[in-house]
Amino acid sequence: MASEKPQVAYQANLKQALLAGAFAGTAVDTALFPLDTIKTRLQSQAGFIASGGFRGVYSGILSAVVGSAPNASLFFVTYEATKRLLGASVDHTKYAPFIHMTAASFGEITACTVRVPTEVIKQRMQTKQFQSTSAAVSNVLRTEGILGFYRGFLSTVAREIPFTCIQFPLYEYFKRSYSNYKGRMVEPYEAAMWGSLAGGIAAALTTPLDVCKTRIMLSHKNQTAKQYNGIISTMKRIVAEEGPRVLLAGIGPRVMWISIGGSIFLGMYEKAVKTFVQLQLLEDRR
Known part of the structure; x- marks a missing residue:
């Protein structure tokens, strides 16, 4: 009889996933904030230097x-x-890429309800539109209302779903293949390595969507220039006014940021899950 394939990684319950995700998200956003600032300024219509250059690269970190x-x-x-729900209803092995793409897409849509408001404030501070978080928040409320915090929501989702549909199936595939090759579960540091590779590939391929998202979020009602609205119209306008190369603005910092970020984010997540699972096992043995 063929030996049973090893479990790929430690499996968290939903409470453990909640806590592990919080640790991972805070770690990566804090550690890599300067790279995110540089990427945002490179993508700004005002230009890198006018948006602040290398000065004040921690502007907006409170929001993040x-x-x-x-x-x-x-x-x-x-x-x-979502992975568990879909995996329980279909052949998990046969439909693994579909399951991971669907689960990651739902995950991103849910996360964007929190991510977009913080991104709006963060990016406007990164490009020196405001000097403090409170000033940015009060200005958005006064000039655009509550919906102003969700400016660019659809463009963010339109960026995140293709990104995550590339990153997470690749990440899960790399982990599964490596686990089968080694004949054991993937360790957190190994998951970090595969997370970095998957994230870098996804980041490079989705940079044009990220440029459009940044332009839309940086637009506001009081600016003199015409606002950016919608992914397709923004992409067409950038190509017509500035050339297609601008759609790759910030690709270097973005790939570097997400490669390192993917390593920290997924490595920290897997490490936190492993720790929580081991603590739970010790508790159950008492």
């Missing part, structure tokens, strides 16, 4: 830190729950 834990927690809870 406040949103990172609930954002990542929502993603992983939805991702794990």
Whole structure:
């Protein structure tokens, strides 16, 4: 009889996924914030230098830190729950890529309810439109209302779903293949390595969508220039006014940021899950 394939990685319950996601999200957003700032300024219509250059690369970090834990927690809870729901109803091995793409897409849509408001404030501070988080928040409320915090929601989802549909099936495939090759579960540091590779590939392929998302989020009602609205119209306008190369603006920092970020994010998540599972096993033995 053929030996049973090893479990790929430690499996978290939804409470553990919630906590592990919070740890992972906070760690990556705090550690890599300067790279995110540089990427945002490179994509700004005003230009890198006018948006602040290398000065004040931690502008907007408060918004990012406040949103990172609930954002990542929502993603992983939805991702794990959807994976289990779909995996229980179909052949998990045969339909694994479909399951991972669907689960990751639902996870991103849920997470964007928290991510988008924090991104709006963070990016406007990163490009020196405001000097403090409170000023940015009050300005959005006064000029655009509550819906102003969700400016770019659809463009963010339109960026995140293709990104996550590339990253997570690749990540799960890399983990599964490596686990089968080694004949054991993947360790957190190994998951970090595969998360970095999957994230870098997805980041490069979705940079044009990220450029459009950034332009839309940086637009506001009081600006003199025409606002950006919608992924397709923004992409057409950038190509017509600035050339197609601008759609790859910030690709270097973006790939670097998400490669390192994918390593920290998924490595920390797997490490936290492993720790929680081991603690639970010790508790159950008492």
